[in-house]
Structures are given as structure tokens and as C-alpha cells.
Amino acid sequence: MRRDEQGQVTLLIIGFASILLMAVVVVIDASAAYLQRQGLDNLADGAALHGADLGSAGIYTEGLGDDRLIQQEAAVEAAVRDYLARAEAGRRYPGIDVGVRVDTVNRSVTVRLEAPLELPLTIPGSPAAPTVGASSTAAVTLVTD
Template structure:
């Protein structure tokens, strides 16, 4: 091999190191976002169950017995129960900036939680704030069997 055919391997090593560091940053950030979403999923499911239980006119159902039809979900009572669940579970301290949306769709209560996630590594060109979203739902349908 002639002297002119030789080259430095330093640029190649630097390029590979940059690619590896970028991949590590992507995996670390994606893992942090995934774990935050999993925690938010658990909160959304618990809040939906609590809201459906309280919002299904619980006082009337437990005091007067179940009628033959479906239980009606009171949106106001369900929303209050969801907010109480999130407060009691410490969701605001675990997920600062958490927002909850409560919807009633027939016999289904749907709780949507959105919270910012603080990613450990900040990639150049990535958005400054990342959000995670989770949806939980519960159905109120007494078994007539």
C-alpha cells in the first residue's frame, strides 16, 4: 500500500461514536417516555374505575337496590370522583402538570390523562416539552344473569 492510499481512521471512529451516542440518547428518552406512559395508564384505569363507581349514582343504587335498566352515569359525580382519586393517589406530585378529561359515552366513562414528561437526555432539534397521554375507561352495566 502506498503512502497516498493510506488515510486516517479517526473521522470514521468519531462518526461511529456519534451514531452510537445518538442511538443511546434515543433509547434512553424512549424508555423514559414509555415508563411515564405506563404509570399514567395505571392512573387512568384506576381513575376510570373510581369515577364509574361513584358516578353510577352509587348512593341510589346501594340504598335503593338496582333497577332493571342500566345505571346512569352522572358526569359531575364521576368527574369529582376522578379528581379525588388523582389527588389521593399523589398524581400531581408524580406527574407535575397533569391534566384530566372526563367523558361519559352511554354506559362508559372515559378518562384521558395528559402530562409532560421530563426526558433525561435532550436531543438537538427535539421539541422542548414532551407529553404523554393515557386513556382509561370503565363500563357500568349491571349483570342481569
């Protein structure tokens, strides 16, 4: 007696095709997440540098004796918000969350950005509302020749 195995090959092909499809979805989503994080990294770098530069204070009251300039928190916050507005961060990353921290000990500015991640494809069972974030720290250092 000979068994008919014709249906077994079809099942195997469907299984391999579904695994391949899932792998393609994972690669596409991972690439989209990486690109969005890179964009947020660039925004955070620019915002931190802009905030540290325009938020610097103490030159007239303390002189240039220290390695790093003092940062005025309100000026840093305003400079970071201005930079992000001019870069159209809200339009490029709807729902972006911005955090600005001024470290008075190290005299540095840290900008943290977090935005909802818009994935082109979804995998069943994946998070419903993933986010991606980036942060950057900058300080104004005096260089004397």
C-alpha cells in the same frame, strides 16, 4: 507516492461513536417515555373505574333493569379528582391535565390524562416540550346469576 491515511481512521471512529451515542440517547428517551405512559395508563384506568363506580346513579329511581348504570357527571368528576389527589398524580406528574367525559348513551366514563414528558437526555432538534397521554373508559355493568 504513498498517501498517509492515518487521519481517516480517526474520523471514521468519531463518526461511529457519535452514531452509537445518538442510538443510546434514543433508546433511553424511548424507555423513559414508555414508562411514563404506562404510569399514566395505570392512573387513567384507576380513575375511570373509581369514577364509574362512585358516579353511578339511577339504582333507586330506575331499578337494576339496564345492563349499565347511569353516571352522574358531577359525582364522576368529583370521584376522579379525589382518586387522582389520593394517588398524588400532581406530584408524580407535574403539570398533568385531566379530562373527564361521561357518555350518557353508552353509560360510560372516559378519563384522559396528559402530562409533560420529562426525558433524561435530549437530542438536538427534538421537541422542546413533549407530552405523553393516556385514556381509559369504564362502565358499571350489572351481573345477575
